[in-house]
Amino acid sequence: MHSMTAMDTAARPGDTEFDRGTAVTEHPAEPGVYRTELDGGWRIGGGINGGLLLATAARALSRELRSGSGHPDPYSISAYYLSASTPGPATLHTEVVRRGRSVSTGQVSLIQQRPDGTRAERLRALATYGDLDALPEDVRTSATPPELPPPDQCIGADQAPPDFLAQADLLHRLDLRLDPACVGWALGVPSGSGTIRGWLRLADGRDPDPLMLLLAADSLPPVTFDLGLFGWTPTLELTVHVRAKPAPGWLLVSHTTRNLAGGYLEEDAEVWDSTGRLVAQSRQLAAAPRP
């Protein structure tokens, strides 16, 4: 029911904030190397959003694994975050690890230069790609999407704490509607259950695709808000499984944590498309906010 709304206003692929933000161009002289420009509009906290970086890295790898192997789509991608990215130019260094018949595996590093000219690796990722359109149609998923009110009865992300919003440029690029049951933290009464969920689409109406799901998996406020912890949760590692191409329209994203201990937490995300299909699952290990 939501897909019509989104399609009515959909920005054209290639001419959207997300496509510009994750655009890569081949280096003229170095095979397998791509250039990108990290846009400060995707900033959150001390750096560029980890999901946007992952989508950019994944786009470079998609170019490499599509040509020759016919494997344009990430099935699984695991990123290890090494240092905070800054707005400005970056290069993506890809390596094809293995080309196979049904899947291929590659590696990609996102690298920037520090002001002093030294090389700073921001993230490194391994990934296995395939062709989502070539997969069989069978769906025996036992998971069911969480139930929440429709987007127009949910809470805009502008209700987040002002300290958070001040460092979350990213939120202007997203249309994020949070389940009222999960935003007690905005009123000073976090539920304590460790859940945040809501509807998500890109603010300019650009419909989701496999690369956009990588952003979706890391774009809700930290699940620790629901535990009453409002600091930042820097990601050490983020793995996303993309299981199907999403239908047009709203995504339903649910974040949970079950294991906050020893200064770290895991954060699981499930991303459902407008037909109710579970199209992506992710887990990250993040540093917990200091109490």
Place this chain on the structure above:
Amino acid sequence: MHSMTAMDTAARPGDTEFDRGTAVTEHPAEPGVYRTELDGGWRIGGGINGGLLLATAARALSRELRSGSGHPDPYSISAYYLSASTPGPATLHTEVVRRGRSVSTGQVSLIQQRPDGTRAERLRALATYGDLDALPEDVRTSATPPELPPPDQCIGADQAPPDFLAQADLLHRLDLRLDPACVGWALGVPSGSGTIRGWLRLADGRDPDPLMLLLAADSLPPVTFDLGLFGWTPTLELTVHVRAKPAPGWLLVSHTTRNLAGGYLEEDAEVWDSTGRLVAQSRQLAAAPRP
């Protein structure tokens, strides 16, 4: 209550099947390169068990990140499986990606030679290591361990289908006691819920440690047995978070899947120690058995 039993018979570290199976020695001439001997006793299906391979790779990386950085323990490790390993010699090529104050990140490839002399990369992993002993004591975990009967009232893995046992040498190295509620498949009546859980320890009594948890996360029968699918489920990607050093004694391991679709499934594992602490969480993307 189980820890005493295990400690009574505990094999000495270094002189156990697991320590021998995952032993690595520095290459005399090439810094960062280690040698190992893959033992057919850890075979399952068409290759060496993925968890054992991961523990071996992690041991090499632990050597590199302990010296210099003081980071001996994997916090998160993500392995991409490239081809089936065979019993015999292998080399581990490590790279230190980043040395940090609280954590360091590395990469490792496990490589064998094919009979024709060509190089075959079996797996490549990225990982972030730290020092589990240095973490704060806070535990706010909301997850609770599953309830199941004590080990002596559970079902030995020798009840698995004969076709499975014939290719599962690994099971002789493990003392695996499955929850009777999850072994309907052994009697031809799988529950269909997508869950397998049980008690696990090493058959020779060797107590668990962080590297052994990497094996534990991938050593139960495939969760697809509980869905009535008895073929193999080759792992594309396996990420394990090690969250604490396990106490001596039995581990409780729970495997679940929520999303079997398009020829693939995710398999989540939780590993609890004998004190009831959630010490490891893992997720893998695996190819579903062909119907």
